[in-house]
Amino acid sequence: MNINKKRLLVLSFINLLIIVHITLWYKFGCQKVGTFSLNGVVSLFGMGLLNSAAAFFIFVVLMTAFFGRLFCGWGCHFAFFQECALKIFGKFGINPKIIHSNANIIQYVFLLKTLTAIYEFWLIYGPPQFHIGLGDTQVMTVDLPRSPIIIILFVLFDAFLFIYLMGSRAFCRYVCPWAPMLAIFDNFSFWRIRKVNECKGCMSCTNSCTMGIRVHEEIAQYSVVVNTNCIRCLACTNACPNGTLSYRWSLNVISVTRRIQWLIPQQRDYNWYYEIMLIFCGLIVAYYTQRWLGSFQTFLGAAWGLCFGMLIIKFLDSSRVPLLETIQHKRRFLVAGLITLSTLAWCWTTSTSYDIRLLLRGNRYMDLLEYERAISIYNQAINEFPSNNEVRAALALAYKMNGDYNRAITEYKTLISNNPDNAALHNNLGTVYYRNGNYAQAIVEYKKSIQLDGHLTAAYGNIGLIFLKQGNVEEAIPFLRKVFPREEEMLKYILTLYNPNQEKMDRKGG
Structure with a gap:
């Protein structure tokens, strides 16, 4: 069986397991093992909780240190959607061009955001007290949008539109927050794509690489692929007609002595002001997406922003053409832009409102018995939304649980005056x-x-x-x-x- 088909089959099986896990959790109440996510780094180092997500994070890091970014190629659930998008594009004869850009600095912004989240946990709860709780999950209602249709739209459009505009594996190359971290551990891996036979320079390996790596150049220079963007998908080994490449372990000196490689590409396809515009679009849309839909959608929001930026760049590149002709020849980009705008508008109008998100955030601290913190958040919500009786009721309860009975009485009297x-x-x-x-x-x-x-x-x-x-x-x-x-x-x-x-x-x- 073709290696690409095997990889798609493995990714399909992993997504099936995820569906089974979610069904068992929500439908049948089987909640002994929680979510599997690299967000476990926050659980582990922020709260000291060794749950299923934290165990999964440790497993992926160790696997990357030994075998390279094999998880990215064969185990990431979102890789499945990207692989499917490429397959569908191929059926229609569409081969998206891989865009090289420094806009993947957004990945480092997200990684920094994760590290600051860990630091914030330390400030709130103090140094983590490590304990085991595999059933504890990080899934928070405040981070989930109201409608599952929004999630489906984001996944589908990010998988297809993002890849169409930025090239294959665009999500992995530009917005995945874990790529920079895994790239560090990838530097220590001895399992790499290596040269085992004479290379004839046909460039089949480079043309097949979904991550845009110049495989033939690295093989010629190092006899091994050293780029930390390599996800060990093995597409290059499958494409090589001469059997030149193989995924093998070897104590090659280049793996030990070369300097640490990062994900920032050495070449880029656009000038500096286009690069700045791409980064700005990605970050600003990510920010507002998080504000409207919660952190669950931040990374996908960045992908939307980069799509906006690419649409603007393509329009500017064609600015010498009259507008009517631009509309005729660039219709697919305008249609994609309208779809993007319409979907974002729908997400905005159907997303969880800010006052409810503050309420849910305060409720989380109530569950943790952090009443002072909950009161602070409820008061913030009341100051911005004084007519929200649901928030005021939660504030009254928080005062009562905190022993501040006089303020609790005041809040309940206010509620009763509104609803006697x-x-x-x-x-x-x-x-x-x-x-x-x-x-x-x-x-x-x-x-x-x-x-x-x-x-x-x-x-x-x-x-x-x-x-x-x-x-x-x-x-x-x-x-x-x-x-x-x-x-x-x-x-x-x-x-x-x-x-x-x-x-x-x-x-x-x-």
Whole structure:
């Protein structure tokens, strides 16, 4: 079987495993093993958590140090979409030109962003305390867009449009944040594409390289491919008609003594102001994509920005041609641009709003019991969106959990003034009064809650609890009967709470 078909088959199998994993996680609740992602570097060094993502990160780094960037060629799930795009383009006789540009500096920006995220974790939580939790996952609701259609559109258009404009494996060469890091470890690998027979200079290897490496030149100079962009896809070994190349291990001195190679290309196809425009477009669209859709889409947003930049460059290159003729001859670029603009506009209008993202971010700190941090984020949201009652309710809860009952009361009163018929709000306000020791006012709020919703059993139970705490068992029983249909359950509850152990009663009241 052709090596390219084998690689596509392996990538298809990996994506199938991902689908099975997601199905087991969300559909069947099998959550013993979390996500597999190179984002595990944040889990490991930021939080000290050795989860499945962190273990996966360690595995990929070690594999790269030994075998080179084999994972990029044979294991990356996004490589599957790029391979499929190339196959489909080939069916229509389209061979996208590989663009060489310093715009791949965007990769280093993303890598730096990841490192600063680790540093931010240190600032918030202190030095990481290492522990194992394979089932803990980094998937955060705040980072996921509302509609899965948006994800599908981003994947499809980034795979096809990006490759069409920037060449094969454009995502790997320009926006993948892990490429610069893996390139460092690739320098130490002794498994490389090596010269095993005489090279006749046919350039079949270079023409087949999906990463745009001048393979024949490196073979002529070093007898080995030293470029850290090499992803060991083995397309060059398959294309060589003379059997010159082979993927082998060898203690070649060039692998040890040569200087560290980086991903910044030695040659570029455009002048410096085009390069700056490409970088600017990539970064600015990535920034706003993250703001609108969350960090889950940042890398794909950068690809959109680079596509915009390429469309502008191609338009400027054809600026000597009259506009009407440009539209006729460059129609495919205009169509691609309209599709891009339309899709981005749709993503913007259907994305999770900024106030909800702040709310979800604050909720995350509530789950971590970081109440002060959550309060700060909720207040930020309230300052920008004062009419958002959902955020205000979360802020009131955070104040209550943090023991700041006076501020919690203020927030709940504001909520009730906006929605006076909400029984749950009166019940929550009563609970704050209870915790603050104001039993009389707590009972007033609980009774208001019951008047608004006679089926709110929590309010009945809370009133019964206060009467038990005050020693009024007879007054508590009518309310507790609303909570416990069976008499023996109610009596057991009373016997559990109605005793001198004040601490136990307080704990139950909370």
